[in-house]
Amino acid sequence: MTHDVQYGTAVASVYDSLIAPAMPTEEAVDRLRPYVTDARVLEIGVGTGRVALPVAGIAREVTGMDNSPAMLDEFRRKDVPENVTPVEGDFRRPLPFDSPFDAAYSTMGSLACVRSREELTTAFEHIFQVLAPGGSLSLEYYSTSAYRPLVEQHTLTVPMPHHGGTTTFTVVLDEADVLTMDTRVDKDGEPPVEFSERILLIEREEVEACLVEAGFTIDRVYPAEGLQPYDWYVAHRAD
């Protein structure tokens, strides 16, 4: 089986300047606070460290794993504190860690970068295996209430107040529930940046079923509200 890397240099080069500012981290950090404070924490799909860096201010240790060398390069270029370790790794394979984490989390739907419910369940199992008993998993996953209307609409251009330009999304959903989203960022006076993502778009109950199949006990689900793109799940390893 091939294990593609979705996030290349095009998206990595604009992630912090053009994409991350549209997603302030305060709400995610507040939701994570009870689980990550003073804890040994794993972020799955850490990207450029948008959330790992503020989490490092309250956690004992943060390991940030991602399979994109380009995103990790952007992360390492930052002023990374001593309690943060970026690591290259793919959540579709068993995770490269020996000692257990107290908590794991994944933001902006990183874990949705799979092709099937089976692949999602396997990714959850890999996380389960590196958690201490009682350890928590918090995750944002693409909300069907936000993305199904986008599929109907097919193309949407939205203004981006933080950079003064626009972002255009073109969305197609296939028969296997894999959503391909092409993104084009236009900023005045600069060449457009284009990239493509593929994610598994499934209902909340199905995400919950994959978590349970992987061994997790679900504690709480926060459905996306208003224009929020992600549902938020909190689960833990009960044994």
Ligand SMILES: C[S@@+](CC[C@H](N)C(=O)[O-])C[C@H]1O[C@@H](n2cnc3c(N)ncnc32)[C@H](O)[C@@H]1O
């Ligand atoms: C939308 S970005 C989110 C980054 C970060 N969590 C944030 O909130 O800013 C998704 C990240 O998931 C990573 N990713 C996708 N598939 C992955 C995989 N199989 N293993 C590890 N990381 C993966 C991508 O490289 C990318 O950095």
